Amino acid sequence: xxxxxxxxxxxxxxxxxxxxxxxxxxxxxxxxxxxxxxxxxxxxxxxxxxxxxxxxxxxxxxxxxxxxxxxxxxxxxxxxxxxxxxxxxxxxxxxxxxxxxxxxxxxxxxxxxxxxxxxxxxxxxxxxxxxxxxxxxxxxxxxxxxxxxxxxxxxxxxxxxxxxxxxxxxxxxxxxxxxxxxxxxxxxxxxxxxxxxxxxxxxxxxxxxxxxxxxxxxxxxxxxxxxxxxxxxxxxxxxxxxxxxxxxxxxxxxxxxxxxxxxxxxxxxxxxxxxxxxxxxxxxxxxxxxxxxxxxxxxxxxxxxxxxxxxxxxxxxxxxxxxxxxxxxxxxxxxxxxxxxxxxxxxxxxxxxxxxxxxxxxxxxxxxxxxxxxxxxxxxxxxxxxxxxxxxxxxxxxxxxxxxxxxxxxxxxxxxxxxxxxxxxxxxxxxxxxxxxxxxxxxxxxxxxxxxxxxxxxxxxxxxxxxxxxxxxxxxxxxxxxxxxxxxxxxxxxxxxxxxxxxxxxxxxxxxxxxxxxxxxxxxxxxxxxxxxxxxxxxxxxxxxxxxxxxxxxxxxxxxxxxxxxxxxxxxxxxxxxxxxxxxxxxxxxxxxxxxxxxxxxxxxxxxxxxxxxxxxxxxxxxxxxxxxxxxxxxxxxxxxxxxxxxxxxxxxxxxxxxxxxxxxxxxxxxxxxxxxxxxxxxxxxxxxxxxxxxxxxxxxxxxxxxxxxxxxxxxxxxxxxxxxxxxxxxxxxxxxxxxxxxxxxxxxxxxxxxxxxxxxxxxx
Amino acid sequence: xxxxxxxxxxxxxxxxxxxxxxxxxxxxxxxxxxxxxxxxxxxxxxxxxxxxxxxxxxxxxxxxxxxxxxxxxxxxxxxxxxxxxxxxxxxxxxxxxxxxxxxxxxxxxxxxxxxxxxxxxxxxxxxxxxxxxxxxxxxxxxxxxxxxxxxxxxxxxxxxxxxxxx
Numbered sequence: 001x002x003x004x005x006x007x008x009x010x011x012x013x014x015x016x017x018x019x020x021x022x023x024x025x026x027x028x029x030x031x032x033x034x035x036x037x038x039x040x041x042x043x044x045x046x047x048x049x050x051x052x053x054x055x056x057x058x059x060x061x062x063x064x065x066x067x068x069x070x071x072x073x074x075x076x077x078x079x080x081x082x083x084x085x086x087x088x089x090x091x092x093x094x095x096x097x098x099x100x101x102x103x104x105x106x107x108x109x110x111x112x113x114x115x116x117x118x119x120x121x122x123x124x125x126x127x128x129x130x131x132x133x134x135x136x137x138x139x140x141x142x143x144x145x146x147x148x149x150x151x152x153x154x155x156x157x158x159x160x161x162x163x164x165x166x167x168x169x170x171x172x173x174x175x176x177x178x179x180x181x182x183x184x185x186x187x188x189x190x191x192x193x194x195x196x197x198x199x200x201x202x203x204x205x206x207x208x209x210x211x212x213x214x215x216x217x218x219x220x221x222x223x224x225x226x227x228x229x230x231x232x233x234x235x236x237x238x239x240x241x242x243x244x245x246x247x248x249x250x251x252x253x254x255x256x257x258x259x260x261x262x263x264x265x266x267x268x269x270x271x272x273x274x275x276x277x278x279x280x281x282x283x284x285x286x287x288x289x290x291x292x293x294x295x296x297x298x299x300x301x302x303x304x305x306x307x308x309x310x311x312x313x314x315x316x317x318x319x320x321x322x323x324x325x326x327x328x329x330x331x332x333x334x335x336x337x338x339x340x341x342x343x344x345x346x347x348x349x350x351x352x353x354x355x356x357x358x359x360x361x362x363x364x365x366x367x368x369x370x371x372x373x374x375x376x377x378x379x380x381x382x383x384x385x386x387x388x389x390x391x392x393x394x395x396x397x398x399x400x401x402x403x404x405x406x407x408x409x410x411x412x413x414x415x416x417x418x419x420x421x422x423x424x425x426x427x428x429x430x431x432x433x434x435x436x437x438x439x440x441x442x443x444x445x446x447x448x449x450x451x452x453x454x455x456x457x458x459x460x461x462x463x464x465x466x467x468x469x470x471x472x473x474x475x476x477x478x479x480x481x482x483x484x485x486x487x488x489x490x491x492x493x494x495x496x497x498x499x500x501x502x503x504x505x506x507x508x509x510x511x512x513x514x515x516x517x518x519x520x521x522x523x524x525x526x527x528x529x530x531x532x533x534x535x536x537x538x539x540x541x542x543x544x545x546x547x548x549x550x551x552x553x554x555x556x557x558x559x560x561x562x563x564x565x566x567x568x569x570x571x572x573x574x575x576x577x578x579x580x581x582x583x584x585x586x587x588x589x590x591x592x593x594x595x596x597x598x599x600x601x602x603x604x605x606x607x608x609x610x611x612x613x614x615x616x617x618x619x620x621x622x623x624x625x626x627x628x629x630x631x632x633x634x635x636x637x638x639x640x641x642x643x644x645x646x647x648x649x650x651x652x653x654x655x656x657x658x659x660x661x662x663x664x665x666x667x668x669x670x671x672x673x674x675x676x677x678x679x680x681x682x683x684x685x686x687x688x689x690x691x692x693x694x695x696x697x698x699x700x701x702x703x704x705x706x707x708x709x710x711x712x713x714x715x716x717x718x719x720x721x722x723x724x725x726x727x728x729x730x731x732x733x734x735x736x737x738x739x740x741x742x743x744x745x746x747x748x749x750x751x752x753x754x755x756x757x758x759x760x761x762x763x764x765x
Numbered sequence: 766x767x768x769x770x771x772x773x774x775x776x777x778x779x780x781x782x783x784x785x786x787x788x789x790x791x792x793x794x795x796x797x798x799x800x801x802x803x804x805x806x807x808x809x810x811x812x813x814x815x816x817x818x819x820x821x822x823x824x825x826x827x828x829x830x831x832x833x834x835x836x837x838x839x840x841x842x843x844x845x846x847x848x849x850x851x852x853x854x855x856x857x858x859x860x861x862x863x864x865x866x867x868x869x870x871x872x873x874x875x876x877x878x879x880x881x882x883x884x885x886x887x888x889x890x891x892x893x894x895x896x897x898x899x900x901x902x903x904x905x906x907x908x909x910x911x912x913x914x915x916x917x918x919x920x921x922x923x924x925x926x927x928x929x930x931x
Contacts, residue, residue, distance in 0.1 A: 401767075421828070440874060496906075501919060754797050755806060765866045
């Protein structure tokens with residue numbers, strides 16, 4: 001040990017001497033802390049009494065409340081319209097007095113002159129399809145957007161308001177004091193768009209064969225914006241990509257539709273006996289008792305009859321929803337309706353419900369409701385027990401959109417009722433995803449306008465777990481497959497995106513309006529990152545506890561990204577700042593390689609390398625009094641033959657002088673010493689997972705903690721003493737880190753897996 | 766909301782659409798130059814729904830791109846389509862990529878093509894305009910790997926090709 005110290009001292013002194021020789025002008029400049037493991041103090045807001053450093057709501061955490069009573073009329077017909085009147089009771093739980101209130105008018109994105117239509121650059125394309133040309137340059141745009149009739153206070157006195165694009169400011173006669181309530185009313189109407197031709201999150205689908213429409217309606221009323229401690233009033237307009245930020249509240253909604261329509265919506269139906277036939281009531285009672293399969297409430301036959309029967313008058317459906325952030329409904333004379341009850345454990349049950357036109361069958365009657373049921377159970381297991389009394393999946397062409405308790409989903413067989421596996425799995429996946437959105441962001445109510453990944457990414461992660469669990473529960477869905485073909489979640493599926501050119505990548509921590517590829521950016525990458533965190537970095541047990549803690553802490557509240565990041569660390573005692581920084585704040589990628597591999601043996605013969613090292617410090621072997629052994633590189637000139645550790649004399653003497661016979665028996669006697677250099681061309685730091693294969697074909701898996709990279713981001717060396725020769729070294733053998741270049745992952749280098757795949761494919765042709 | 770592939774009709778409107786929920790139409794292509802075998806191996810990963818739509822639009826109706834309903838006809842039209850959309854020149858000379866085959870993987874179709882040339886490579890030009898005849902906003906990401914170089918390019922209706930000089 002003394003000698004080693006001496007050597008270090010010499011090394012240190014010589015460095016100083018070297019530095020002094022250098023001219024002043026050559027001196028390197030300083031630098032800020034750029035270590036990949038530095039804490040995220042610069043990126044994160046300072047914790048306070050609203051939001052704690054632990055990632056939980058603070059002791060002064062508050063959130064506003066908006067309660068609505070609404071009367072809605074849907075006018076079906078060639079140019080459908082929605083008429084509405086609402087009374088909003090807004091409770092100011094903030095410590096601040098508010099001089100004005102902001103209301104969101106999301107329908108205004110489809111106003112003729114909406115600036116959002118001009119948000120993208122455009123060029124004159126050399127080729128134009130006629131259809132495209134007509135819609136671009138010849139057609140009158142759809143006349144959408146809210147027409148505001150009036151805004152009045154509780155006494156019926158007109159209030160002044162100011163509309164800025166998709167938001168309306170209501171000027172209060174006197175500021176709304178902290179802790180007080182304000183009640184006001186709005187009357188409005190708007191033209192409902194066709195969501196199929198005019199792609200949108202809500203609207204109607206027209207069925208030319210029978211001349212009917214199926215409506216999936218949302219963003220249909222002026223909605224309160226969020227006011228909170230991080231944004232003040234939410235003031236980011238609705239430009240189309242960034243979705244919604246909404247306060248919680250209670251809704252009392254009456255919806256009037258033609259009397260041949262059925263309808264379901266967010267909330268508890270209050271007048272079921274008025275709007276259901278006796279047969280439907282009977283079936284509904286059966287459905288409440290059916291926990292294994294759906295019970296049909298409206299049969300296909302009945303729906304086909306309804307779509308041929310003209311409406312005579314109207315019917316009003318009344319709903320009450322408590323503690324929801326939004327309200328949506330679906331209605332048509334084309335809907336088939338089924339439901340079943342779901343046991344969520346602990347005495348809690350909830351109904352799984354589906355509405356679909358006959359065009360969805362036979363796929364929808366077979367899968368929709370059981371997928372809803374399975375999703376509720378899976379998500380409840382990973383987060384908290386689903387708190388609402390139902391979850392509805394509505395079939396709408398091309399749709400995949402979520403609202404509290406209700407969502408619209410795609411997946412349509414062809415006209416003869418045939419469907420491919422692609423359609424089936426697409427449908428199952430979208431139902432899991434959209435029903436899953438009840439948890440994120442409907443209940444864990446993050447700000448979608450600012451952070452797409454907080455609901456889409458987290459939800460896609462749980463979706464992956466729920467898909468795998470669904471296939472275990474209903475293996476029939478798999479056909480000949482062994483596991484559910486999840487599109488997103490596995491590390492290897494994000495490699496293509498992570499290896500794209502940096503010119504069109506954005507960090508996850510970007511606003512949804514500003515990213516290049518929203519799908520992989522806000523859904524795929526964060527979902528995969530969380531999956532990697534669970535499977536590879538933290539382990540399932542630590543991850544699941546922390547993730548559940550986050551879900552339960554922020555259930556019915558408004559979390560920020562930091563609340564998520566902090567909770568995951570706080571509840572697991574795993575510092576993850578490096579992980580968030582790399583995966584969420586940067587566009588870095590994983591690329592870890594096996595570099596040089598040197599094989600040493602131990603010998604008592606002084607090597608040239610050892611002599612050279614000593615002579616650098618003006619020493620010779622004679623200056624070293626303690627017994628020493630030498631490591632000899634097999635590739636060096638003075639390497640002779642295999643030597644055995646037991647034959648190395650100084651070592652043998654040392655062992656006999658210092659250990660008893662019994663102790664000596666306990667010692668290992670490695671024969672080979674490998675020095676392996678691992679290189680890291682990629683910017684992301686990750687645990688280093690290595691599989692060593694020995695000459696007898698046994699393997700050993702070693703995971704070096706991510707901390708191996710903290711002092712050298714480019715490469716790290718490891719020594720493996722071994723009795724057996726190593727014949728193969730493989731980094732990330734199970735492809736669990738999303739390493740973008742696996743051609744450098746092995747020693748000796750193996751063929752590019754892509755080339756192997758190509759050749760194997762070719763053979764099969 | 767879920768981001769998914771949408772039908773052709775929808776996409777025409779997406780151009781004037783202010784609430785398009787599906788902004789990007791992306792295929793991804795990998796070209797690997799295997800120096801020892803003097804071969805270029807090309808993998809194209811494209812959304813099956815989109816591929817099916819363009820094949821039906823260009824070459825007739827009713828092709829179902831699905832393992833259960835695959836036909837020789839589909840192979841033929843796909844090969845024809847790829848010939849017009851993927852073009853490669855080496856050392857300024859036009860080459861014809863050989864279609865090897867395709868397979869389906871979840872929502873994607875993976876297409877395999879190759880080209881063998883025993884010649885010193887000085888320049889490579891690759892053009893990929895797949896699906897730009899269906900979607901004006903189609904982007905085709907192409908990654909080249911070989912001769913110690915890994916580089917990716919974003920191609921679209923305006924920028925149709927790239928060139929690498931060695």
